[in-house]
Amino acid sequence: MQAIEETIELKIEGMSCGGCSAAVTRVLEAVAGVHSATVTLNPGTARIVFDATQTSRAELETKIEEAGYDIKP
Template identity: 50%
Template structure:
C-alpha cells in the first residue's frame, strides 16, 4: 500500500534524514521518500504487517507533527 503523509516541523536535510530513518525502522515499511520541499513522506508498506497509524505514531514520537 502506498500513502502520502504530510509532516510539519522539518526544517533541514537532517530533519528529513531523521524522519526517513524513523519510518524505515517500522517493520513492514518497504520504501520511503521524504521531501523537505513538500513537507511530506511517500511511504510504501505492507498492511498485513503494519498500519498507517503505527507509522504516523513513530513520526510523532520522533518529534514531528503529522498533518491529518
C-alpha cells in the first residue's frame, strides 16, 4: 500500500512547561507512521506529519489524551 502523507495541526490544552511539550512530542513520535511532530507550548499546538495508511487523527488525539492533555475543538 502506498503511503498517504497528511499534515494536521491540533490545539492542545494542559501544557504548562517545556517538559509538557517535550512529553507530547515523544508520545506522538512513538506512534507508527508519524514522520514528525512539532509541539509548541505557546499557543499550545502540535503540527504532525504522518502516513495516513498507518495511523489516523483520532489515534493521535487519543495518544495525547492518554498522556494527560486535552484536545481543543
